Amino acid sequence: MVKKKKLLMGSSIGISLMFIIIALLMYSQDKEMIPQQVSVILYGNTIDRWESLKQGIDQASQDSDVEINYVLMSTTHNIEEQLLLIQREIDNGADGILLAANDSEMDLSTINLPYKNFPIVCIESGVDNDNITLVSADNYSMGENLAKVVKDKENSIAKIAIIMENQQRDSVKKRFEGFYNQITEKFNNLTYWERETGENTPMLFVQRELTQEAVDVVVALDNTSLEAVIDATINLNKKVKIYGIANSDKAVYYLDNKKIKMLVYQDEFSIGYIGLKTMLGEEQYDKEEITQYIKYYTVNDSNLYLPEIQRVLFPFVK
Amino acid sequence: MINEIKKLINYILGVYRCRSIQFTISISFTAISIISMSFVGLTLYEKYIENSKQLVTQKNKQLIDQASLNLNTYIRNLMNISDTMYYSVIKNKDLAYEDMDKEMTLLYEANKDNLISIACFDEKGNLIAASPVASMKDEVLPEKQDWFIQANLKIENLHFSTPHVQDLFNDSNFRYYWVVSLSRVVSLTYEGNTSRGILLVDMNFSDIEQLFSKVNTKGEGYVYLTDSEGELIYHPKQKVIYSNLMKENNQEAAQYEDGNHMEYFEGEERAVVVKTVGYTGWKIISVTPIKEIAINLNQFKYFTYIVLAVSIIVIIIGNIVISEKITNPIRKLEHSVKDLENGNLNSIIYTGGSHEIQHLGRTIYSMVNQMKHLMDDIVKEQEEKRKSELDALQSQINPHFLYNTLDSIVWMVESQRYQDAISMVTALASLFRISLSKGKNIISIHDEMEHAKNYLKIQKVRYKDQFNVVIDIAKEIEEYSTIKLIVQPLLENAIYYGVESMRDEGIITIKGYETENDIYIEISDNGMGIPKEEQLLLLTDNSRARKKGSGIGLINVHQRIKLYFGEEYGLQIKSELDEGTTIVIHLPKVKDREGAK
Numbered sequence: 001m002v003k004k005k006k007l008l009m010g011s012s013i014g015i016s017l018m019f020i021i022i023a024l025l026m027y028s029q030d031k032e033m034i035p036q037q038v039s040v041i042l043y044g045n046t047i048d049r050w051e052s053l054k055q056g057i058d059q060a061s062q063d064s065d066v067e068i069n070y071v072l073m074s075t076t077h078n079i080e081e082q083l084l085l086i087q088r089e090i091d092n093g094a095d096g097i098l099l100a101a102n103d104s105e106m107d108l109s110t111i112n113l114p115y116k117n118f119p120i121v122c123i124e125s126g127v128d129n130d131n132i133t134l135v136s137a138d139n140y141s142m143g144e145n146l147a148k149v150v151k152d153k154e155n156s157i158a159k160i161a162i163i164m165e166n167q168q169r170d171s172v173k174k175r176f177e178g179f180y181n182q183i184t185e186k187f188n189n190l191t192y193w194e195r196e197t198g199e200n201t202p203m204l205f206v207q208r209e210l211t212q213e214a215v216d217v218v219v220a221l222d223n224t225s226l227e228a229v230i231d232a233t234i235n236l237n238k239k240v241k242i243y244g245i246a247n248s249d250k251a252v253y254y255l256d257n258k259k260i261k262m263l264v265y266q267d268e269f270s271i272g273y274i275g276l277k278t279m280l281g282e283e284q285y286d287k288e289e290i291t292q293y294i295k296y297y298t299v300n301d302s303n304l305y306l307p308e309i310q311r312v313l314f315p316f317v318k
Numbered sequence: 319m320i321n322e323i324k325k326l327i328n329y330i331l332g333v334y335r336c337r338s339i340q341f342t343i344s345i346s347f348t349a350i351s352i353i354s355m356s357f358v359g360l361t362l363y364e365k366y367i368e369n370s371k372q373l374v375t376q377k378n379k380q381l382i383d384q385a386s387l388n389l390n391t392y393i394r395n396l397m398n399i400s401d402t403m404y405y406s407v408i409k410n411k412d413l414a415y416e417d418m419d420k421e422m423t424l425l426y427e428a429n430k431d432n433l434i435s436i437a438c439f440d441e442k443g444n445l446i447a448a449s450p451v452a453s454m455k456d457e458v459l460p461e462k463q464d465w466f467i468q469a470n471l472k473i474e475n476l477h478f479s480t481p482h483v484q485d486l487f488n489d490s491n492f493r494y495y496w497v498v499s500l501s502r503v504v505s506l507t508y509e510g511n512t513s514r515g516i517l518l519v520d521m522n523f524s525d526i527e528q529l530f531s532k533v534n535t536k537g538e539g540y541v542y543l544t545d546s547e548g549e550l551i552y553h554p555k556q557k558v559i560y561s562n563l564m565k566e567n568n569q570e571a572a573q574y575e576d577g578n579h580m581e582y583f584e585g586e587e588r589a590v591v592v593k594t595v596g597y598t599g600w601k602i603i604s605v606t607p608i609k610e611i612a613i614n615l616n617q618f619k620y621f622t623y624i625v626l627a628v629s630i631i632v633i634i635i636g637n638i639v640i641s642e643k644i645t646n647p648i649r650k651l652e653h654s655v656k657d658l659e660n661g662n663l664n665s666i667i668y669t670g671g672s673h674e675i676q677h678l679g680r681t682i683y684s685m686v687n688q689m690k691h692l693m694d695d696i697v698k699e700q701e702e703k704r705k706s707e708l709d710a711l712q713s714q715i716n717p718h719f720l721y722n723t724l725d726s727i728v729w730m731v732e733s734q735r736y737q738d739a740i741s742m743v744t745a746l747a748s749l750f751r752i753s754l755s756k757g758k759n760i761i762s763i764h765d766e767m768e769h770a771k772n773y774l775k776i777q778k779v780r781y782k783d784q785f786n787v788v789i790d791i792a793k794e795i796e797e798y799s800t801i802k803l804i805v806q807p808l809l810e811n812a813i814y815y816g817v818e819s820m821r822d823e824g825i826i827t828i829k830g831y832e833t834e835n836d837i838y839i840e841i842s843d844n845g846m847g848i849p850k851e852e853q854l855l856l857l858t859d860n861s862r863a864r865k866k867g868s869g870i871g872l873i874n875v876h877q878r879i880k881l882y883f884g885e886e887y888g889l890q891i892k893s894e895l896d897e898g899t900t901i902v903i904h905l906p907k908v909k910d911r912e913g914a915k
Contacts, residue, residue, distance in 0.1 A: 014631055018624060018627060018628045018631070021624060022621065022624050022628075055557060056557070056561075059555065059557060059558055063555075249492040249494070250492050252492070252494070253492040253494075256455075257488075267561050269557050269558075269560075269561050270561045270563055273558060273561070273563060274563070293563070295562070304485075305483060305485050307482070310482065310483045311557075311560035311561075312560065312561065313483075314483045314494045314496065315557075316496055316523070316527065316556070316557065
């Protein structure tokens, strides 16, 4: 009798639980999905330079129903500010951080993470931390490729100036290493232009260098440097051959207008797309071989409008 | 393998057969119910999925029709712009004397939301007019561009390009526009002479994108647009495809006829609906991965499983309750039969439950009753037999004793001892009164001793006081019960075998005492004793012939005590040759009812 009662009671509880589960399921169907919040913290103080990357991130966020918050710096170079921004976004409830590190030596261990494996993924430029994945093109190879083109196009007696800006970023540093190792095979007349104290904008220091030192070729390894070189040459009406690695509309425009001889352009759309997907853990990209998924293109005025190049170079403007 | 399966099946069947009726009913009903419900559930579920797929396909078709309608309207508008520019402006102008800038600007301004530019070129690619007004890039060669070449190849038709970046005009804001070019051959008039030219209308690609983005926000899957060759014009993940991070089956899908198709692409089954856009030959392709439909159906699937699970649980419980209802009377009946099996004939036979079980119960009940009667009869018969045996034993005593006593009285009368004879007859009368005891077999020890005293009185007369009697009976034991006439035969033996032949004076002692639970009465004589080998036979050998006396041996008394009081009671012989014999009567301590009253 007791056994029977127990059986009936157990069954009643079981049925009740089932109905509760059904009710919860019905309830969850009606409940709106709250998307994950991801903060994208980028170096620099303008989003225009990141248009392709942004489109990649937006596409991935649309696929995965993630809400994106873009955060920029108020100054161009300040480790503390970027660290503060990271901490602020985490404190404000971000579920993950995509970071384009302004300085690769930034110490992320000072950040108070909400839990141990809080997802932080670096895009374009990384930090000196093996635990943090970097999604970027092969910067060393990009530098090498640039050097190969210069070697191919220029005479060995040409004097080449290399803009040594933003070397605190590992991406730029690797580009330089790749470029240097390759360029020294042919050229020995290299000069390195570095900003001096008090020179607030890169353009001013490039202008100074251009007036102080005559060179045949100027090589810029990042966006702001290349734009500074273009602006400085236009301002000074200097005829120098400009080679560079950049991603901005401005750089493409001056390539189209033949102010730039050759441009190495990385597919930042893929960086943004893969970066977010990697952070969400949705796509299984091999972290060790991640550069193989992100292509870069060596673009000049003759191949600029080839379908496969223009598809990467020109973002859809909505 | 087959043998192992057979073994397993046989094992399961074996287990199944050995189980209770309730188990068999519950399991069978449950199995049948689950199989039936699962079959019905799965069939309905499959049907629902099929219907859902059809609904999704229909919905996608409606979306495609809507998108096609919108796109057609959009293209028609642009064609109208081109037609207006050509037939209303270019054809009416002699470009040697007048330009078309004003009309072109007006037309552009009226439609600038959809347009990037309108431009007209001569057959060598020289710019004749453009709106908005802009300078052409220095080294650009329009005649080498695809839209120019294709328009020249389709003289009578309009050509629509795939999306591309416009690279004709300088824009100081570093802006580049993705456009779809609508180009056609036009006839240009210079001083009355006609020559060929190309009219280019560059549509803003973002318009097409917006048009399809709206479609893609609705329903499952997505819709994309290709040209007739399968080149992508719009895709919701166009840039992802351009970056080689994703592939699309556009080349193959563009070859499909209009209508519904199923395709396998990259290991995925997809429902595809194709519709060709009039004039342009573009294809609107809707793709719905079956997996996606399945994901949307997962909630339903989950819900179905839970409803099935709940139903199965209800069925199981129902089956348990019903089978218990059915089998409970059988089990109760079985339990009462089990009691019978254990020998409890008084167990109550269950006669409840259904009609059949009631009938069965009543039948068993009647059988048990019959059995009980039969057994009672047997017991009664046995009792009767025992009683008659006892009575027979007692009746064996009476004639002997009467014979012996009468013999003594005869002897007294013969020797003219009348007074003694009277005394003896009186004693005999008293003896018989106790002996009769109103037909009772159980009397008090007091009465039994009275009986013994009367007997000794008779014998003492007969034996001329050849022996003395010492009686020492504890007062406390007199009220306890004994079967009657057990002391007298022992006294008789003591006289005949103990003191009769003695030269010296014989002494017979009667001693009665109690222990905690028992009563002992010892009858001793100082006669010649009984040999050891004889002692053993006295209480066991029923066939021994008596030499003298009543012939009623110790064995009779011994058996009577045992019959009445049990095996642990009876007589005990203690004898030493030339010293005497003591017979101990061992009785239980049972109060005499009459004495107690």
